Amino acid sequence: MKVINSVAEMQQFAREHRGEIALVPTMGYLHEGHASLMVEARKRARIVVASIFVNPTQFGVNEDLDSYPRDLERDTRVASEAGVDIIFAPTAAEMYPSGYQTYVNVEELTTHLCGASRPGHFRGVTTVVSKLFNIVMPRVAIFGKKDFQQLAVIKRMAKDLNMDVEIVGMPIVREHDGLALSSRNVRLDTTQRRSALSLSRSLRVAKEALRGGEQSVAALKKAVAEVIEAEPMAEIDYLEFRDPDTLLELEQADERTLLALAVRIGSVRLIDNCILGEE
Structure with a gap:
């Protein structure tokens, strides 16, 4: 496995192998969730490229940004083992040389959920992903569904801008107790981690309520x-039942409905989601 730091070198490699590359964009501190994306990428292309870049433009x-975990040596081991x-x-x-002033913005989809609570976040995401697509020139790019809104926004960007890349979303990978894998989990102490399990528990409660016949979004939100x-350590940033395609609000839920959560556990902001009808 080779590590490339230069945009010019990466582009030269990509030009020589155009049509053969699958890209897994990450911000590093890799875990089993990232590894599952890399394994899927291995199935879809002859060459797998994983980007590791803590993108400053998506942090408000x-x-x-400064405390986001970083460990390139560890990341190299995980990526190598994943192929x-x-x-x-x-x-x-x-990525952002002196004088940089160009950004990519998806309009409507970014006004909801994380976009509402993190102004400018998705402008940073779409800008860096479009740059990665131009630099790496992948035939396919693999993303996790834990960042459900991010995946929806990137799909919209790729479609709207006629980007010649297939966008694939992969299921959330969870730890044995249900906590969605996240690079930020390392910042939770033992007590906070127990509190963080309330996210996955609440998803199960919503699914069970829907199976029991409850369709009122107001009642489901309350539950x-x-x-x-x-x-006591958990503070809800948002708790929303949305249409999975448009991310618009709903009054009645069904099996297609997206439940999306953002919750602060101490200083750590965690996200999770589910489609209510999926196991």
Whole structure:
């Protein structure tokens, strides 16, 4: 496996292997969830490239850019074991050189959920992903469904801008106790981690309520909120039942409905989601 830091070198490699590359974009501190994306990428292309870049443009003021976990040596081991051929790990100066002033913005889909609570976040995401697509030139790009809104936004961007890349979303990978894998989990202490389990518990409560015949979004929200608010360390950022395609609000839920959560456990912001009818 090779590590490339230069945009120019990565582009040269991509030009020589165009049509053969699957890309897994990450911000590093890799875990089994990332590895599952890389294994899927291995099935879909001859060459697997994983990008590792903590993108400063998607972090807002007072967010956790400086404290976001980083460990390239560890990431290299995980990526190699998952079958990655190239790690593309540019610096911020490589990606955003002096004088940089161009951004990509998806309009409506980014006004909901994380977009409402993190202004400018998705402008940073779509900008860096479009740059990665231009640099790596993948035939297919693999993303996790834990960032459900991010996946929807990237699909919209790729479609609207006629990007010649297939966008694939893969299921959430969870730890044995149900906690969705996240690079931020490492920042939870033992007590906080127990509190964080309220997210996955609340998803199960919503699914069970729907199976029991409850379709009122107001009633489902109340049931989910009670689970999370029972944890004194948990503070709900958003708790929403949405159409999975448009992300618009709903009054009645069904098996296609998306339940999306963002919850702060101490200083750590965690997200989770489910489609209510899926196991």
